[in-house]
Amino acid sequence: MGLSTALTLAGKGVSVAVLEAAEIGWGASGRNNGIVAPGLKRDPWEVHKILGTENGDRLLRYSNDAPDVVFKLIDELAIDCDVNRNGWIQAAHSKRALPLIEKRVAQWQALGAAVDTIPADKVSAELGTDFYAGASRYDGGGSINPLAYVYGLAAAASVAGAAIFEQSPAEGIRREGGKWVVASTHGSVRCAQVVCCTNAYNDNVDSLRGTVIPLRTAQVASHPLPRDVAASILPGTAAASDTQRLLTSFRLTADNRLIMGGASATAGDHHDGLTKHLHKAARLRFSHIGDIPWDIGWSGYLALTTDHLPQILRVDDNFYAGIGCNGRGIAMATATGRSIAELICGQDEKDCSVPIRKPKRVFGYGMRRPGVALGVVYNRFLDTVDRLT
Numbered sequence: 001m002g003l004s005t006a007l008t009l010a011g012k013g014v015s016v017a018v019l020e021a022a023e024i025g026w027g028a029s030g031r032n033n034g035i036v037a038p039g040l041k042r043d044p045w046e047v048h049k050i051l052g053t054e055n056g057d058r059l060l061r062y063s064n065d066a067p068d069v070v071f072k073l074i075d076e077l078a079i080d081c082d083v084n085r086n087g088w089i090q091a092a093h094s095k096r097a098l099p100l101i102e103k104r105v106a107q108w109q110a111l112g113a114a115v116d117t118i119p120a121d122k123v124s125a126e127l128g129t130d131f132y133a134g135a136s137r138y139d140g141g142g143s144i145n146p147l148a149y150v151y152g153l154a155a156a157a158s159v160a161g162a163a164i165f166e167q168s169p170a171e172g173i174r175r176e177g178g179k180w181v182v183a184s185t186h187g188s189v190r191c192a193q194v195v196c197c198t199n200a201y202n203d204n205v206d207s208l209r210g211t212v213i214p215l216r217t218a219q220v221a222s223h224p225l226p227r228d229v230a231a232s233i234l235p236g237t238a239a240a241s242d243t244q245r246l247l248t249s250f251r252l253t254a255d256n257r258l259i260m261g262g263a264s265a266t267a268g269d270h271h272d273g274l275t276k277h278l279h280k281a282a283r284l285r286f287s288h289i290g291d292i293p294w295d296i297g298w299s300g301y302l303a304l305t306t307d308h309l310p311q312i313l314r315v316d317d318n319f320y321a322g323i324g325c326n327g328r329g330i331a332m333a334t335a336t337g338r339s340i341a342e343l344i345c346g347q348d349e350k351d352c353s354v355p356i357r358k359p360k361r362v363f364g365y366g367m368r369r370p371g372v373a374l375g376v377v378y379n380r381f382l383d384t385v386d387r388l389t
């Protein structure tokens, strides 16, 4: 989000400095599953209930168009990131989830989205597993190598004139003589406007601490699969995730590795307990891959907001933050970064498609670790009951 903001601003001739505490892509953007999915975590009817029909429709259409923003940027900037535009499949983990999928598809179709249910007799063949009861396909989705995408954005922002400083945490943000001063380890930046895009990694930023629930999820990548085995999984080369409460996603990389993501979560610091759920999830769905070695496992924090909607926070005058893509951040964070740049360049807040709010601490934030642990156990139980009944 930060790099998308910087790229847009630099392209408009605005002087921009990007401070990154670690290195480019160190946050969720370099660690995610790479699925470029349209839409939001919330369903259209839920979004209408929260935002009303007009603002709800605006955000829904924006989120549906967000993958296009990513794919067009990749084209325009010639970013080499294993881009795959063969759609995103959402699979129903149980018969109970089928009516939900059908309702979701109908509502997105009414908004003009390119989505349809996959006929029942084709579901297993399209996914390469008979684990699922049904599925829908969003043609506007796809997948990328996320870290390569972020490197591409950084290079383009830099060429456009943005100054990027790695290993440069913002350690304090204060007002001084009508300007903002952002202090960092090796110096400080005086600027007219500040944008904070620390998302789930915002615990070190005073004004944002506690505004989202950071949720750690893991990914595992297999050793490259034999060609015939790889061809049996998602043969149409779409990316997929499912309707489980503990969402599980899977896709193949350009070099035929199976990447599994999700299946569990923690608010803690380590993923040791998470990866075994992913190995099991792979066995349950793709038993024919056998005892394949899992070469790599990694994890990162995504940001949940309490209403599960992305938000732009007006922290103060001339100080915005973007938070909470709720696991749909490749497309939405890229698009939201652009929207923040438009606000900085004078766009009226009422014309912004992403809800703009004041920062608010999540109720019970201090109890998030036991809360998430309990939620994971409960949701795993519900997912299992769904599948067995």
Ligand SMILES: Cc1cc2nc3c(=O)[nH]c(=O)nc-3n(C[C@H](O)[C@H](O)[C@H](O)COP(=O)(O)OP(=O)(O)OC[C@H]3O[C@@H](n4cnc5c(N)ncnc54)[C@H](O)[C@@H]3O)c2cc1C
Pocket: 001, 002, 019, 020, 021, 022, 023, 024, 025, 026, 027, 028, 029, 030, 031, 032, 033, 034, 035, 036, 037, 168, 169, 170, 171, 197, 198, 199, 200, 201, 202, 204, 205, 217, 218, 219, 249, 261, 299, 300, 301, 302, 303, 322, 325, 326, 327, 328, 329, 330, 331, 332, 333
């Ligand atoms: C394991 C995992 C899998 C996911 N899978 C998908 C997926 O398949 N598809 C999808 O759309 N979304 C997915 N997501 C969500 C998506 O990755 C995020 O929504 C998105 O990357 C958020 O981008 P961002 O730029 O807002 O934040 P981040 O990429 O998290 O960047 C925040 C940056 O802020 C920096 N920072 C923190 N504090 C400071 C400071 N004081 N000063 C300077 N810099 C600071 C951090 O170092 C970090 O680099 C996944 C997330 C995770 C964790």
